[in-house]
Amino acid sequence: MPVLEWAGPGSPxxxxxxxxxxxxxxxxxxxxxxxxxxxxxxxxFTVGKSxxxxxxxxxxxxxxxxxxxxxxxxxxTPSASRPSAVIKExxxxxxxxxxxxxxxxxxxxxxxxxxxxxxVNVYGVVxxxxxxxxxxxxxxxxxxxxxxxSNQNISCTIFCEKLEDHPKIFQxxxxxxxxRVKTQFYNGSIMLVNTHGFxxxxxxxxxxxxxxxxxSSRFPNLEQEDRRTVEQLRSWAASEGLLPxxxxxxxxxxxxxxxxxxxCQLLAKAPVDSTCTLLRVWDGTRCPWSLLNVIVxxxxxxxxxxxxxxxxxLIANILVYDNHAEFARQLKPGDFLRIYNLRAIPGSKKVPGxxxxxxxxxxxxxxxxxxxxxxxxxxxxxxxxxxxxxxxxRVIEGFLERExxxxxxxxxxxxxxxxxxxxESPSVEAAKCSAERRCSHDVQPETLADLKQRDRGRVHHxxxxxxxxxxxxxxxxxxxxxxxxxxxxxxxxxxxxxxLFSEASKGSESFSPPAWTASGSVEVPGDxxxxxxxxxxxxxxxxxxxxxxxxxxxxxxxxxLEETCRLAAxxxxxxxxxxxxxxLELLDLTAPFLFRGRKRYYGCKRCxxxxxxxxxxxxxxxxxxxVVAEALGVQLMQSVLLMKLELRDATDTLEAFLWRDAELFxxxxxxxxxxxxxxxxxxxxxxxxxxxxxxxxxxRPWLDLCLVAYEAEDDGGQRRTCYQVCHSTITRATLARxxxxxx
DNA sequence: GGTTAGGCTTCG
Numbered sequence: 001m002p003v004l005e006w007a008g009p010g011s012p013x014x015x016x017x018x019x020x021x022x023x024x025x026x027x028x029x030x031x032x033x034x035x036x037x038x039x040x041x042x043x044x045f046t047v048g049k050s051x052x053x054x055x056x057x058x059x060x061x062x063x064x065x066x067x068x069x070x071x072x073x074x075x076x077t078p079s080a081s082r083p084s085a086v087i088k089e090x091x092x093x094x095x096x097x098x099x100x101x102x103x104x105x106x107x108x109x110x111x112x113x114x115x116x117x118x119x120v121n122v123y124g125v126v127x128x129x130x131x132x133x134x135x136x137x138x139x140x141x142x143x144x145x146x147x148x149x150s151n152q153n154i155s156c157t158i159f160c161e162k163l164e165d166h167p168k169i170f171q172x173x174x175x176x177x178x179x180r181v182k183t184q185f186y187n188g189s190i191m192l193v194n195t196h197g198f199x200x201x202x203x204x205x206x207x208x209x210x211x212x213x214x215x216s217s218r219f220p221n222l223e224q225e226d227r228r229t230v231e232q233l234r235s236w237a238a239s240e241g242l243l244p245x246x247x248x249x250x251x252x253x254x255x256x257x258x259x260x261x262x263x264c265q266l267l268a269k270a271p272v273d274s275t276c277t278l279l280r281v282w283d284g285t286r287c288p289w290s291l292l293n294v295i296v297x298x299x300x301x302x303x304x305x306x307x308x309x310x311x312x313x314l315i316a317n318i319l320v321y322d323n324h325a326e327f328a329r330q331l332k333p334g335d336f337l338r339i340y341n342l343r344a345i346p347g348s349k350k351v352p353g354x355x356x357x358x359x360x361x362x363x364x365x366x367x368x369x370x371x372x373x374x375x376x377x378x379x380x381x382x383x384x385x386x387x388x389x390x391x392x393x394r395v396i397e398g399f400l401e402r403e404x405x406x407x408x409x410x411x412x413x414x415x416x417x418x419x420x421x422x423x424e425s426p427s428v429e430a431a432k433c434s435a436e437r438r439c440s441h442d443v444q445p446e447t448l449a450d451l452k453q454r455d456r457g458r459v460h461h462x463x464x465x466x467x468x469x470x471x472x473x474x475x476x477x478x479x480x481x482x483x484x485x486x487x488x489x490x491x492x493x494x495x496x497x498x499x500l501f502s503e504a505s506k507g508s509e510s511f512s513p514p515a516w517t518a519s520g521s522v523e524v525p526g527d528x529x530x531x532x533x534x535x536x537x538x539x540x541x542x543x544x545x546x547x548x549x550x551x552x553x554x555x556x557x558x559x560x561l562e563e564t565c566r567l568a569a570x571x572x573x574x575x576x577x578x579x580x581x582x583x584l585e586l587l588d589l590t591a592p593f594l595f596r597g598r599k600r601y602y603g604c605k606r607c608x609x610x611x612x613x614x615x616x617x618x619x620x621x622x623x624x625x626x627v628v629a630e631a632l633g634v635q636l637m638q639s640v641l642l643m644k645l646e647l648r649d650a651t652d653t654l655e656a657f658l659w660r661d662a663e664l665f666x667x668x669x670x671x672x673x674x675x676x677x678x679x680x681x682x683x684x685x686x687x688x689x690x691x692x693x694x695x696x697x698x699x700r701p702w703l704d705l706c707l708v709a710y711e712a713e714d715d716g717g718q719r720r721t722c723y724q725v726c727h728s729t730i731t732r733a734t735l736a737r738x739x740x741x742x743x
Numbered sequence: 744g745g746t747t748a749g750g751c752t753t754c755g
Binding site: 104128129130134136138139140141144146155157159186187191193229259273275276277284321322341343345354370371372373374375376377 | 745746747748749750751752753754755
């Protein structure tokens with residue numbers, strides 16, 4: 001029975017809860033003696049009719065424990081208004097409340113000893129599995145087969161409505177621990193199906209690996225005994241050769257006609273038709289076969305619609321069909337994936353969707369994830385913590401570093417004004433990029449000379465080349481913009497932000513957290529053996545904890561910038577706070593006030609009036625950056641891209657800004673650009689295509705642009721006409737090139 | 744109170 005200690009005076013509506021009896025039906029659940037004097041809140045319980053109401057005349061309802069339930073203890077301490085006392089009390093209490101019984105709660109039946117029609121707990125090594133798939137009923141269904149030292153292979157079928165309640169199996173050899181499965185006979189052998197109160201925990205099957213539970217339960221019950229069992233199963237499985245030598249095959253080893261598992265990162269995706277989705281993935285290795293070329297409209301592509309030439313050589317286009325296309329909808333670029341039973345098809349002739357008429361070259365390899373779940377066909381997102389993802393990231397980072405060096409070399413040579421046009425400049429290839437208008441203005445194109453002489457309107461259409469752009473370093477083009485007061489400022493660099501964090505964590509004044517928060521702590525793993533784990537103070541919204549959404553929002557104290565970024569992977573929204581004047585407050589607004597994944601959000605110093613209020617997420621309202629900003633009195637600043645383009649045609653040159661429609665122009669949001677190296681590379685690549693360094697004028701593509709003219713004051717206070725590129729977007733003839741030149 | 748699936752490639 002998980003019990004979370006709760007400090008602080010706030011409490012949810014207790015009126016009816018306090019009178020409903022709680023039935024502890026979980027084995028060994030025995031904490032009633034510890035909480036009897038406190039007010040408790042229960043979550044994750046099922047409300048059921050009391051079968052004994054006629055006899056005992058007590059409350060007509062019971063709370064029944066099912067699966068991952070929590071009891072929250074509200075310690076009504078008289079010193080609650082005195083902050084330092086609360087903290088002391090809570091640390092003493094947490095030791096007390098988290099204490100577990102010494103004897104193991106669960107007994108496990110060996111797979112050779114299963115009897116029909118029993119509810120049991122079992123351990124097993126996975127020898128076959130399917131990722132959860134939608135059944136014809138209400139649930140997702142997982143199919144797996146497990147074995148143990150008794151050498152019985154037992155099929156298991158798990159039905160759960162929620163994906164997170166299913167076993168998190170990454171590969172054969174993984175070890176599962178299942179509680180409350182029932183045995184039944186099917187086709188002459190015994191099998192297992194989940195039943196009420198079912199829970200499952202999965203472990204890596206590698207001998208010597210950490211015994212890290214994979215589970216959606218926040219408090220998996222893990223005893224020393226469990227570790228022993230896992231380790232015994234691991235070494236037994238190793239001796240039986242049950243763990244595959246490699247979890248998956250890299251793209252460099254993909255063989256025509258073969259089915260294989262692939263561990264990769266999703267870079268971009270696009271729907272192709274109603275039954276097919278394109279996934280653009282890479283794993284840092286290069287497939288020796290030329291890869292299938294798939295053409296998709298840039299505006300349906302989620303993620304960058306183009307990559308550098310070097311990167312394109314490593315990207316595989318995977319077509320996923322039917323049920324997998326449906327699953328692919330929830331994937332996001334950047335996700336790490338394992339794709340099971342992927343098929344490499346040689347010489348595929350036809351490509352669906354837009355490219356239906358395009359015939360692929362003979363020696364191409366196409367990757368297909370066919371419909372259905374035969375042979376475990378499917379895919380899943382792997383967590384960043386998984387060793388296979390860590391390995392993948394090392395390979396990918398190696399490539400990105402080399403790519404960065406190459407791009408820097410190009411830029412440096414340009415800075416030195418070395419005019420060189422090598423006979424095989426990569427820019428010739430890249431010149432497939434162009435730009436076109438997406439506006440509906442009824443305006444005839446005009447020359448730049450005409451436009452300057454006869455400035456007759458606000459909107460102009462021009463056909464021009466890009467002769468230069470500023471700034472060349474993309475991070476200098478990224479700004480923060482306040483739409484309320486139109487303040488535009490630089491994004492502070494990490495050193496500045498890091499020093500604000502370290503400043504804020506100095507000294508620990510006593511303080512009382514707001515009444516609506518629940519206080520606790522979070523452990524931040526150290527990034528090496530030398531830096532140990534650190535425990536940091538956090539404050540959560542009681543309401544969210546009560547609704548079991550505690551990962552939605554966290555107010556974090558005393559962290560470094562780096563720790564905050566690391567924690568941001570596990571929490572939806574992190575707001576760094578500091579203690580000051582007896583209370584909590586936000587950090588200086590030069591620092592991001594909110595971390596969300598890899599994204600950071602800043603507040604306008606002029607327009608914000610920071611306070612610490614509870615975000616309002618009642619009912620179905622979804623917590624997002626706006627809700628958080630509003631609660632904190634912060635005027636959210638937008639990320640924007642601001643560039644100055646020099647345009648030319650045969651008649652004249654013209655300076656134009658790219659700002660308001662920069663997102664449309666690059667098909668990338670500035671917010672994504674700020675958070676993603678890939679998006680930055682994609683923009684860099686696009687600009688170099690439009691304006692090749694060292695390239696001649698003749699190589700530069702012609703761009704159809706829409707320009708909007710407006711009056712603005714320059715630095716000297718003079719009013720003058722400015723131009724902005726609007727309603728225009730970069731296009732590219734082919735997105736995924738096929739490479740006829742295998743390495 | 745209780746369905747669904749019950750491995751076993753391949754349309755694209």
